[in-house]
Amino acid sequence: RYSLWSAVGLSIMIAIGPLQFDALLAGAAGMDAHFREAPLERNLPVLMGLVGIWYRNFFESQSYLVAPYSEALHFLPSYLQQLEMESNGKSARLDGGFVDYPTSAVTWGEPGTNGQHAFFQMLHQGPTIVPIDFIAVLRPEHPLASHHPKLLANCFAQSEALMLGRTVDEATRVAGPDKPELVPHLVFPGNRPSTTLLLDALTPGSLGALIALYEHKVLVQATVWNINPFDQWGVxxxxxxxxxxxxxxxxxxxxxxxxxxxxxxxxxxxxxxxxxx
The missing domain is CATH 1.10.1390 (Phosphoglucose isomerase, C-terminal domain)
Incomplete structure (x- = not known):
């Protein structure tokens, strides 16, 4: 959390080599520059932070999901769990008072290929709305290129299904005249929020930019909530x-x-x- 760019990242440099580590830093620096210079209406960390606040504070969503459609990003949700909840899971304001509004949502996730057969049922048809970040890689980092369109198709289809849902009339047609009892089970309410982030390729540079994006998003939310994201007195x-x-x-x-x-x-x-x- 916030320290992989520093000397604490030495183990990363040893594992991937100095050139790759420099690329990781360069990707993060690019996102830093974007955050500093881009206008608010086109500023990714600002937009993501405000979308998160919109659902947390105005729709009272209790949790938010990160679903990468790349096995190489398997541990990203766990990393973001600490980044989000240790940074913004607080009630003490910067001025010494206490907030009277929600701060960090519960952050969780798994690769989408696992989640589709586990908790996506709840996302589509449960009564609780969970905002989702889908993350997909356009050019595969593995040699199974023929499999990749299926992976992307599932990612894009999940976000479409969450958004559009399935009406009672549509469910009735799917069930057919002989199975009216299935209709309630085939209805999807839709209007479930999600954001899809696309990486051209998963490289040290794009990973650095992605991590920095979430770091700045957390800072945006902390600023709006008037809390300090850089301490962790709760532990x-x-x-x-x-x-x-x-x-x-x-x-x-x-x-x-x-x-x-x-x-x-x-x-x-x-x-x-x-x-x-």
């Missing part, structure tokens, strides 16, 4: 208490009064299991 309390609990797990004598009843019960159960071993 501190659990770490402090974790040291206390760790000591209690191995102490010769445990005082249950040190914790609430549920935590004490967990500690005692773990201590009993350790003694049994």
């Amino acid at each position: 501190e309390l659990g770490k402090i208490l974790g040291k206390v609990v760790e000591a209690d797990l191995t102490a010769p004598v445990f005082d249950p009064a040190k914790h609430d009843s549920s935590t004490s019960a967990l500690i005692e159960r773990a201590r009993s299991a350790a003694k049994a071993n």
